[in-house]
Amino acid sequence: MVVFAAVTTFLLVLVAISIYALVEYRRLSLPVPLGLAVLTLLLPFAAWASTFGPQIVRRLSSKRGGGGGIGSLMQHPLAYSILQVVQGIASVVLATLWSEGMVGSGQAVDCNMQTTWRRLWMAHDGRSIESIQNAFGCCGFNSVRDMAWPSPGGNVGLCRELTHRETSCAAPWRSGMQRLSGYEFGVTLGCLIVQIASVVPTLLRIWREASENMSRRGRSSNVAAALEQGPEASLVRRAPGGGGDNNGSYRTMGHTYDDVPGADPEALEEDDAEEDVHHDTARLWRNNSNNNSER
Numbered sequence: 001m002v003v004f005a006a007v008t009t010f011l012l013v014l015v016a017i018s019i020y021a022l023v024e025y026r027r028l029s030l031p032v033p034l035g036l037a038v039l040t041l042l043l044p045f046a047a048w049a050s051t052f053g054p055q056i057v058r059r060l061s062s063k064r065g066g067g068g069g070i071g072s073l074m075q076h077p078l079a080y081s082i083l084q085v086v087q088g089i090a091s092v093v094l095a096t097l098w099s100e101g102m103v104g105s106g107q108a109v110d111c112n113m114q115t116t117w118r119r120l121w122m123a124h125d126g127r128s129i130e131s132i133q134n135a136f137g138c139c140g141f142n143s144v145r146d147m148a149w150p151s152p153g154g155n156v157g158l159c160r161e162l163t164h165r166e167t168s169c170a171a172p173w174r175s176g177m178q179r180l181s182g183y184e185f186g187v188t189l190g191c192l193i194v195q196i197a198s199v200v201p202t203l204l205r206i207w208r209e210a211s212e213n214m215s216r217r218g219r220s221s222n223v224a225a226a227l228e229q230g231p232e233a234s235l236v237r238r239a240p241g242g243g244g245d246n247n248g249s250y251r252t253m254g255h256t257y258d259d260v261p262g263a264d265p266e267a268l269e270e271d272d273a274e275e276d277v278h279h280d281t282a283r284l285w286r287n288n289s290n291n292n293s294e295r
Helices: 002-028 034-063 077-103 107-122 126-136 158-163 170-233 265-294
Strands: none
Touching (some): 002 034, 002 126, 034 077, 107 126, 107 170
């Protein structure tokens, strides 16, 4: 119960961080794909399901009379393993993408951010540009006069005149993306750690229970087959000199021993040879005993 509460609380914190980052991405118009942020938001829920889902399914199955199995989902350990592998790969890919944004350096990142700012400028989206400028206390992109807002009549210096700001927005805006990408990287890494810590013992239990179920089914099938054959399936050994087929095979009630599944005539012949040796030994011992008594 303590583990359940601790892990659930930790994952809820990760959800809160991811929601905060998603809101900030939208507010600051950062060049981050919306789908990437949404997938990261869903990752803690997937990690929670990987951690406690099998236990919940097993308890529900037991309450409904499902026996000691781990539930309908756990009857397919291979499918469960594939889902875990897919989730792990998704976590690694997301962590890699967020790490690139966390570093936030390179010509590709700078070009992407400048393209986003220019798109906002060309669309006259003054509300988004002002949100960025007010959040970081800056004006313009590369300089205080570079695509700054407001710019009535082409006066790109109005932002500086009104706010007395001397800092452009390129550097702090990039730092904001690095900070939020770092949050998202921490979310994906935390989910991956939780998944690894929980899925290994769960998979071991699933495969063990699946193997035990297969063994029980195999034993049940063997017992059922033996009961169906009944006492007539008992082997009747051929006495020396008669009672068997001409080729020396053993017979059951109605068919030769060669037709019986799992039969090994050579092994039975070896058993007969051993029994003959024991009979000869016993006969010699009795003869010796009788001779000693007569003496």
